[in-house]
Amino acid sequence: MTARPANAHQARLLKLLRDGGPSSRAQLGDQVELSRSKLAVEVDRLLETGLVAADGLAVSRGGRRSHNVRLNPELRFLGVDIGATSVDVAVTTPELEILGHLNQPMDVREGPVAVFEQVLEMAGKLKASGLAGGFDGAGIGVPGPVRFPEGVPVAPPIMPGWDGFPVREALSQELGCPVMVDNDVNLMAMGERHAGVARTTDDFLCVKIGTGIGCGIVAGGRVHRGTTGSAGDIGHIQAVADGRPCACGNRGCLEAHFSGAALARDATQAARQGLSAELAARLEANGTLTAVDVAAAAAAGDATALELIREGGTHVGQIIAGLVSFFNPGLVVIGGGVTGIGHTLLAAIRTQVYRQSLPLATGNLPIVLGELGPTAGVIGAARLISDHLFSPV
16 A cells, blocks of 8 residues: 545545445535535545545435445455464454454563564465455554554563564564554554444543553543553552552552452462362363453352452452543443453442442443454554554655
8 A cells, every 4th residue: 555645635535434334425425524526526536546446336315326435445454462462463454344363372571573473474374365465554552551653662561672672663664564553452442442332432441451451541532642652551550558569560559459460360379278169170170270260260150269350340440430530431341351251340340430430420331341352452453554544644
């Protein structure tokens, strides 16, 4: 993809076609403040660039039938969502529909070179399957703060070796296309905003509970990243005064008391202390415990597993309650790997938020699980790069 929109009108048209699919000129005219002649000029220019293609005749609205237009169906975006323990890679259409999706376990602590070798191998498999001849752009999510203008991770607590690594520059050279980089939770929020539970909400919080905890903040339909890219790093807000030591160097952080890693640690301790026969059996069988094991034990009615989940949900809910009173969102989305625990966790979070936040902020506030699961991040990543490419040069 070499062409870019020449002005804000063309950018607006491209994003309308991305989000709404093929449309007639008349339908586009209903959504933009352009005269019919000016709209025709801009659409024709987009057709000339190859960004937009004709798509047959539209349904008649009483006069001469208009032609449908759509984004060039040959455009392909690559979405990459790097987590602490796994990586998701997907190829999408220009409308951000997933054509192919791969997931593999991976330890982000192995460093950027090893991780990106795996990402490039997965992208190569998607190309070899015939889904894409090449990529017109790629969006990358990483589990730590990102200096967004440069596409560079900044002092990520769980990513040794990543600080200052030129992710955008390195991957752009390898993939041969433009690349944009953001925090993984921001991309989850963008995915849920595009195709998930937050489609109709402009102001919401998206909390990801995985190996760590983070929060995507969407205000006025846009992600708020903060001055240095660390907005939403709620895993390092103190949840317990003088509590457990955290990887960031402080004590009592939310992430130290409840996250995928903290839950596995507490479950292992409970199993070894003889507090749960169910968890002990799983530990003996597998050698380790994960949040998935705790979820399974809770589903079997294990009291210790249920209490671990409720206690963790209470800590998360206390932090979210403060955020709700401060930000006054229209929706709170809970996502990430630990949400496999399901409604026991959600109930504990809701109880704390509704109990502690101001009634004016919670009177009509849904707190829900995300709809997209592991595809939220890759859809958000594709959305990120398309937002960039569909903006005027």
